[in-house]
Amino acid sequence: EAQVTQNPRYLITVTGKKLTVTCSQNMNHEYMSWYRQDPGLGLRQIYYSMNVEVTDKGDVPEGYKVSRKEKRNFPLILESPSPNQTSLYFCASTQGPLRPTDTQYFGPGTRLTVL
Amino acid sequence: KNEVEQSPQNLTAQEGEFITINCSYSVGISALHWLQQHPGGGIVSLFMLSSGKKKHGRLIATINIQEKHSSLHITASHPRDSAVYICAVSGNQFYFGTGTSLTVIP
Numbered sequence: 001e002a003q004v005t006q007n008p009r010y011l012i013t014v015t016g017k018k019l020t021v022t023c024s025q026n027m028n029h030e031y032m033s034w035y036r037q038d039p040g041l042g043l044r045q046i047y048y049s050m051n052v053e054v055t056d057k058g059d060v061p062e063g064y065k066v067s068r069k070e071k072r073n074f075p076l077i078l079e080s081p082s083p084n085q086t087s088l089y090f091c092a093s094t095q096g097p098l099r100p101t102d103t104q105y106f107g108p109g110t111r112l113t114v115l
Numbered sequence: 116k117n118e119v120e121q122s123p124q125n126l127t128a129q130e131g132e133f134i135t136i137n138c139s140y141s142v143g144i145s146a147l148h149w150l151q152q153h154p155g156g157g158i159v160s161l162f163m164l165s166s167g168k169k170k171h172g173r174l175i176a177t178i179n180i181q182e183k184h185s186s187l188h189i190t191a192s193h194p195r196d197s198a199v200y201i202c203a204v205s206g207n208q209f210y211f212g213t214g215t216s217l218t219v220i221p
Contacts (some may be wrong), residue, residue: 033209042213043201050207058208090158103160104148104209 002027006091006107013081014115021076021110023091029105031094032074033058034066036087037109043090049074081114088112118142121202121212128219134189136215138202141183149176149187150201152214158201161187192219 004025013019025032033048035058045058049068063085065077074093078085091107120139128134140147149161162169162176164185169176173192178185189196197219202212 035209035211040213043203043209043211045209048208056207059210088156092158103163104150105160106150106158109156109158 002105004091004093004105004107006089006110008110009108010111012113012115015082016080019078019081019112021078021089021091021112023074023076023107024072025074025093025105026072027093027095027105028071029093029095030071032068033092033104034064034074034076035090035092036060036085037090038087046076046089081112083114086112086114118210119202119204119212121215123215124213126215126217128192128217130193130219130221132192132219134192134196134217134219136187136200136202136217138185138187138212139183140185140202140204140210142204142210143206144204145206146204147178147185148203148205148209149185150203152199152201154198161200189217194219194221 007022030051034046035043037043044060046064047066049055052071055066089110092104094104095102122137146163146165148163151161152158164178173190175188199214199216201214204210
């Protein structure tokens with residue numbers, strides 16, 4: 001089954017404690033992306049990757065890191081989480097955002113609370 | 116700055132009604148997307164458009180590139196259509212509207 005998986009699904013942590021949210025896709029997609037969703041602000045892109053070893057900042061990259069060492073995995077790293085990073089996070093993948101026939105597949109979401 | 120604007124924000128309809136959700140954007144794009152987010156939070160891609168019109172079951176999406184505007188229509192609405200509908204545009208990056216919360220009453 002084609003899918004994007006994220007782990008953990010729920011996480012409560014404290015300010016400053018480094019954490020990683022994993023994302024994996026089994027569709028051999030080139031493009032992967034991380035988004036955060038906040039009430040009233042909608043979805044905003046954090047980082048994206050157009051292929052292995054290629055990553056770019058989205059709209060709200062501050063406080064986040066990513067890496068793309070393998071095509072299937074795209075982890076999101078919060079080196080020193082702060083309360084304003086409390087949010088619902090989605091990972092997504094697509095063969096390529098510039099191709100009009102390719103849709104985006106979303107992971108189930110990770111609800112993060114930073115105390 | 117709001118690259119993507121959606122209207123209305125909230126919409127309540129009676130079962131069977133024809134529904135329209137509008138989306139305007141201000142940036143150059145390669146494609147426009149309509150997404151559906153269910154109350155449980157999961158997001159599903161409904162359509163990707165670069166021109167014209169697409170139809171899938173009771174859902175129709177149109178785009179006017181010159182006017183930078185898209186519409187999502189739902190014909191014969193049903194309570195199971197209740198969800199948040201999100202418009203997004205893409206080039207290398209994705210930009211999203213804040214969503215339209217639709218409730219269809221039986």
